[in-house]
Structure formats: C-alpha cells, structure tokens
Amino acid sequence: MIAGRALLSRSAPLLACLGLLAIWQVAALILKTDSFPTALEALRAVPSILGDKESLINILASLRRMAIAFSVAVAVSIPLGLMMGRNRYVASFFNPLLMITYPVPKAALMPIIMLWLGVGDLAKMLVIFLGVSLPVIYHSFQGARAVEEKMLWSGAAMGLSAAQRLIRIVLPAALPEILTGCRTGLVLALITMVTSEMIARQSGAGNILFNALDMGQYETVYAMIIVIGAMGIGLDAAFEKLRSRLVRWSEPGFDIPLSFA
Amino acid sequence: MESLELEPFWVELLWVGCWAKSKLFWPPRVRARAPAMIAIDHVSQTFQTSGRQSHLALSDISLTIEEGSFVSILGPSGCGKSTLLYIVGGFVNPTQGEATVKGRTITGPGPDRGPVFQEFALFPWKTVLGNVMYGPRQQGVKSAAAEAQARTLIEMVGLKGYENFYPKELSGGMKQRVALARTLAYHPAVLLMDEPFGALDAHTRTRLQNDLLNIWERDRKTVLFVTHSVEEAVFLSDKLVVMTRSPGRIKQVIDIDLPRPRRRAALLLDPRYQKYVVDIERLIDDTGEDGLRP
Numbered sequence: 226m227i228a229g230r231a232l233l234s235r236s237a238p239l240l241a242c243l244g245l246l247a248i249w250q251v252a253a254l255i256l257k258t259d260s261f262p263t264a265l266e267a268l269r270a271v272p273s274i275l276g277d278k279e280s281l282i283n284i285l286a287s288l289r290r291m292a293i294a295f296s297v298a299v300a301v302s303i304p305l306g307l308m309m310g311r312n313r314y315v316a317s318f319f320n321p322l323l324m325i326t327y328p329v330p331k332a333a334l335m336p337i338i339m340l341w342l343g344v345g346d347l348a349k350m351l352v353i354f355l356g357v358s359l360p361v362i363y364h365s366f367q368g369a370r371a372v373e374e375k376m377l378w379s380g381a382a383m384g385l386s387a388a389q390r391l392i393r394i395v396l397p398a399a400l401p402e403i404l405t406g407c408r409t410g411l412v413l414a415l416i417t418m419v420t421s422e423m424i425a426r427q428s429g430a431g432n433i434l435f436n437a438l439d440m441g442q443y444e445t446v447y448a449m450i451i452v453i454g455a456m457g458i459g460l461d462a463a464f465e466k467l468r469s470r471l472v473r474w475s476e477p478g479f480d481i482p483l484s485f486a
Numbered sequence: 487m488e489s490l491e492l493e494p495f496w497v498e499l500l501w502v503g504c505w506a507k508s509k510l511f512w513p514p515r516v517r518a519r520a521p522a523m524i525a526i527d528h529v530s531q532t533f534q535t536s537g538r539q540s541h542l543a544l545s546d547i548s549l550t551i552e553e554g555s556f557v558s559i560l561g562p563s564g565c566g567k568s569t570l571l572y573i574v575g576g577f578v579n580p581t582q583g584e585a586t587v588k589g590r591t592i593t594g595p596g597p598d599r600g601p602v603f604q605e606f607a608l609f610p611w612k613t614v615l616g617n618v619m620y621g622p623r624q625q626g627v628k629s630a631a632a633e634a635q636a637r638t639l640i641e642m643v644g645l646k647g648y649e650n651f652y653p654k655e656l657s658g659g660m661k662q663r664v665a666l667a668r669t670l671a672y673h674p675a676v677l678l679m680d681e682p683f684g685a686l687d688a689h690t691r692t693r694l695q696n697d698l699l700n701i702w703e704r705d706r707k708t709v710l711f712v713t714h715s716v717e718e719a720v721f722l723s724d725k726l727v728v729m730t731r732s733p734g735r736i737k738q739v740i741d742i743d744l745p746r747p748r749r750r751a752a753l754l755l756d757p758r759y760q761k762y763v764v765d766i767e768r769l770i771d772d773t774g775e776d777g778l779r780p
Contacts, residue, residue: 375607378577381595383621383672397611474611474652 262444270448280433284452287429290346291418294353295411302358302410303403306365307395316366323362331356332420344425349418356417357410364406368399401475404468411464415457430456521589522550523676523708524574529583531569531734543569545733547583551676551710551725556702558711558719559727562770566734567712568680574710575601575678587676597625600674604681606661608653614640614664615649621672632671639667644697659690666698676708683718695721696750703747716770720744720762721753728769738769 246264253263274280309316331352342348372395380394396403422431430453437445531544543566551557559567572578574585576595585592587599595601600621608617618636623629640649643663653661662682669677682698683691699722702709713719719726726740744759753759 373605373607375601375603375605376609378575378595378601379603379607379609379668381577382575382597382599382601382669382674383624384597385624394609397609400611472611474654 259441260443262447266444267447267451270444271451274433274445274448274452283428283433284430287418287422287431288456290350290429291353291414294350295357295414297350298354298357298410298414299361299407302361302406303365303396306362306403306406307369307391307399309362310366310369310372310399311391311395319362323359326355327359327363331417332424335421335424339425344427348425349421349429352421353414353417356413360409360413361403361406364409365399365403368402368406369395371402372398401472404472408461408464408468411460412457415453415460419453521586523553523555523588524549524551524710525586525589526550526570526574527583527585529570529573529580529585531566531573531578532581542733544573544580545735547734547736549727549736549739551708553675553708554706555724556709556711556722557725557727558713558723559729560713560716560719560766560770561729561734561737562731563714565729565731567714567729569734570729571601571678571680571710571712574676575599577601597621597672598675599678600669600672600676601678601680602662602665602669602682604684606653606658606665608661608664608668610653613650613652614645614656617653617664618667618671621668625672636667636671639671640664642701643667657690658686659694662686662694663697666701670701674707676710679709679711681712681714684713691718692750698722699748716763716766720759720766721748721750726766728766740766 246268250264253261305315305319309319334355335348335352338348338351342351376398377390377394380390385393418429419431419434422429423435426432426435430449434446434449434453437443437449526547526549529544529547530542533541533543535541547570559570561567569578573580574587574592576592576599579593587596592599609620612620615633615636618639619629619632622632622635627635637649640646643666645660645663645667648656648660653664656664666682683694686694695718702722711719711722720742723742726742728737728740729735730737740762742762744753744756744762
C-alpha cells in the first residue's frame with residue numbers, strides 16, 4: 226500500500242504530462258486546423274529537430290548564452306543581495322533602483338539594448354542577466370534580512386569580523402532562500418533566452434521556433450515548444466537535485482515531486 | 487620662613503629615597519589586587535522608540551563581578567536585564583558609562599565573553615560537532631585537536647552519540663546543551679547566559695540547571711546569568727542582582743550564602759534556601775511584577 230502510494234507520487238508528474246498530451250491530442254483532432262497539429266505529429270517532429278546538426282548547434286548556442294548569463298548574474302546578485310540585507314545604507318541605495326527595474330519586462334528592453342550592443346551574444350546575455358539577477362537579489366536580500374541576530378552575535382563573540390560573518394554566517398544561513406531565488410532565476414533565464422532570440426532573430430532555439438512559425442511549419446513550432454519545455458524540466462530537476470543536496474540541513478518542507486528526478 | 491623656602495637638597499633626596507623604597511618593598515595594594523572580572527560603571531541605556539520618543543532601559547547601573555563567581559540578574563521582563571548582559575557582551579553600546587572586562591573597556595564582542603542565548607542561535611548548517619568546533623577553528627586550533635576537544639565537550643553536556651546530528655533534529659534542551667558546549671569550546675573567561683532555559687519545559691529546565699551546576703562547580707568559570715525565575719537564580723548563584731523596571735535599576739544585591747556543591751533535593755528542603763526564595767519574591771513583588779507600584 227505504501228509502496229503503491231510512493232509509486233503513484235513518483236509517477237504523478239509523468240501522468241500529468243501524458244494527460245496534457247492526451248487533452249492536446251483530442252483538442253487538435255476536434256478542431257482540425259492547420260495551425261494546430263496533434264500532439265503525436267508534434268512529437269514526431271522532435272527527433273528531426275534534435276537530429277539536425279544546424280538546429281542542435283543553435284540550441285547549444287542558446288544554452289551557452291544562458292549558462293554564462295545565469296552564472297554571472299548569480300555571482301553578482303548574491304553578494305549584492307546579502308549586503309543589502311545586512312546594511313541599511315546599501316539597501317536604501319539599491320532598493321529604489323530595483324523597484325524601478327523589477328516590473329519592467331526585460332524583453333521590452335531588448336530593442337534598446339540591441340541599439341547599444343548589436344544583435345549578437347552580448348545583447349542577449351545582458352537581457353538574460355537582467356532577468357535572472359532581480360529574483361536572485363530579492364531572495365538573497367530577504368534571506369540575509371531574516372538571519373537571526375543572535376547567530377551573528379555568536380559569531381562575533383568567536384572573533385569573526387563583519388566580512389567573515391557575511392560570508393560564513395549570513396551566506397549559509399540564507400542559502401535556502403538564495404537557492405529559491407536561483408531556481409526562479411533559472412526558469413526566467415530560459416524564458417528570457419527564448420524571447421531575446423525572438424526579438425534579435427539571429428540564432429538560437431527561439432530563432433528556430435519563430436522561423437518555423439513564419440514558414441508555417443507548425444509541427445516544428447510545437448515540437449520546439451516541447452523541446453524548450455523539456456529543457457526547462459531537465460534544468461529545473463538538475464537544479465533541484467543540487468539544491469536539496471546543499472540545504473539538506475534546513476527544515477524539511479512539504480516536498481511536491483515537480484521533477485522526474 | 488627663610489628655612490622653609492631654602493630646604494637643603496639632601497631633604498629632597500631623602501624624600502625620593504623613601505618613595506623609591508616604597509615602590510620597591512611595599513608595592514601598592516591596588517597592584518596586588520587583580521581588577522574585577524567585570525566592572526559596570528554608571529551605565530545607562532536609552533532606546534529610541536517610534537515617534538521620536540526615547541525609552542530609558544537602564545539607569546545608572548554600577549556592578550562588579552568577581553572572577554569565579556556565579557552572578558544572576560533577576561527582574562521582571564522589560565527591566566533591561568538582557569540589555570545589561572548584551573552591554574557586557576559588547577553587542578550593545580551603552581548610551582552612558584562604560585563596562586570593563588579584566589580592566590579593559592568593552593568596545594565590542596570578543597572570545598573572552600561567551601554568550602549562550604535563549605534562542606540557542608546554533609548554526610543550522612553545521613552538525614553538532616561542527617557547531618562545537620566552530621569557535622576553536624576560528625581561533626586557529628588545528629582540526630584534529632579541535633575535534634577531539636569538541637567530542638569531550640559534547641560528552642560532558644550529555645550528547646555523546648549525537649555528534650553528526652543537525653540542530654533541526656534535536657529537541658530544545660539538546661540544542662541548548664550544544665549551545666553551551668559551543669561556547670565553552672573557545673574558553674571564554676566569562677559565560678554570558680541570557681535566559682538560557684527560558685524556552686524549555688519545566689522538566690528539561692530542571693535537568694539543565696542541575697547539569698549546568700555540575701559543569702560549573704568543576705571549573706568555576708565566571709558566569710553572568712539572566713533569568714526571571716527566583717528559584718533558578720537562588721539555586722545557581724553566589725550573588726543575585728535584583729532589578730526593577732521602568733527605568734531598569736538595581737534594587738538590591740544579595741549574596742546567596744548556601745553551601746556548595748549544591749544538590750537540588752537537599753537544597754529544596756533547606757530552610758535557608760526557602761527563606762531566600764520567599765524574601766526575594768517579596769522584594770520583587772514590592773516593585774510590582776507588572777512594573778506598577780501597588
């Protein structure tokens with residue numbers, strides 16, 4: 226009985242995906258329009274994309290941009306967020322800037338950024354950077370603010386300097402919250418990656434998608450959506466695995482199996 | 487008049503000789519006596535509350551704590567007793583006056599004063615062993631030596647077998663035992679205990695009091711202990727500082743003249759213990775538990 230439940234909870238994400246595909250299939254069969262292929266047709270187009278060398282290079286180039294932008298954003302945002310959380314002056318300087326930039330859709334900045342940096346990698350990476358950094362800063366800030374004062378005092382009594390306390394107490398204590406921000410950032414990185422390529426049509430996964438749309442290859446469009454979705458699930462699952470390994474010590478929460486891992 | 491003004495120079499020499507002799511053979515008394523472990527000198531603390539008002543939390547507190555004594559600060563909540571402890575810890579700077587430890591003015595936290603908080607404040611990402619090793623490692627003790635010492639301390643506080651547990655896996659009483667071991671590990675000259683058993687249930691509290699007393703009676707470290715429990719304070723302390731609130735003032739300092747080593751069962755039956763408890767409760771009651779004068 227318990228084993229059965231465990232099996233059910235493990236296979237639930239798979240069942241959910243199959244259910245979605247089934248609804249899609251039925252809906253497409255009922256609607257019967259050219260621009261809405263059935264799930265099976267879309268799935269059949271997936272291997273042709275992954276088999277094609279050119280599209281594979283495009284997808285990998287996208288992932289490379291995303292990885293670089295994500296890493297730089299995390300490396301910059303975590304220290305900034307932590308310092309904001311622990312220092313009133315840093316917080317009051319950066320908070321208004323973030324308040325202004327947070328609600329702006331980062332893709333909307335793309336045309337301006339393209340004017341400065343062209344349509345190459347740098348412009349796209351900057352957009353991804355902006356998309357990732359805000360949630361990571363915000364969560365690092367919240368995490369650092371929530372660190373128990375007495376924990377820092379204990380560290381100070383042991384002889385840790387202010388900088389050491391930031392790195393050796395605030396950072397680990399805020400890590401669960403920081404990683405929540407990174408997870409949001411990772412999903413946003415994928416989204417901004419695709420949208421940036423949608424606007425700066427030069428290469429990448431988003432480019433394949435919108436080129437196919439222009440040419441009316443709807444199977445390819447939907448197959449690409451499946452590929453991007455699968456990339457999202459894969460990245461999220463990998464990150465979740467890393468996250469749970471890093472913060473095993475923190476309070477166990479209600480664990481919803483979101484991933485296939 | 488003439489003779490007074492023109493003293494021969496050998497008179498001067500005589501004086502200098504006497505002075506030198508006194509320095510050499512009769513060193514002054516002040517030098518023989520070591521300064522008190524902690525001296526609190528006319529300390530006042532004002533907090534800014536919302537709406538530009540200031541609240542006088544501590545008013546003109548002076549207190550000395552001798553080396554090796556167990557001193558409790560007792561008072562109703564809000565009397566500033568924790569604030570006084572934080573000032574000694576260097577976590578809070580007094581608005582007026584100063585506190586010294588071994589004659590040196592306290593300007594910030596330091597490893598000579600080890601705090602134990604009601605909230606435990608353990609590092610949740612470290613195991614029990616990691617927490618206890620943290621202070622010595624910070625002070626440059628080699629890993630192996632720090633670990634060996636930490637294991638001894640963990641055993642001393644009764645947590646042998648829990649070395650690799652994370653704080654979230656421990657009960658409140660166990661967490662406080664770890665916190666005590668973590669602080670003892672870096673050998674502070676003074677233990678600063680801020681209502682350490684306040685968050686624990688009655689049974690756990692009693693056990694921890696007994697264990698703390700056992701540990702303390704072994705090496706007689708200087709302890710400054712904040713509590714609002716009269717029984718706890720009388721049971722543990724050599725000296726008891728009773729405070730009133732609004733503003734926080736010292737009402738009375740009472741020496742607890744009970745034999746050591748103290749054993750709970752014997753002590754509870756001791757009429758002297760009972761008298762202390764009753765007298766001190768009455769003293770606090772005079773002040774008004776809620777800060778209102780009756």
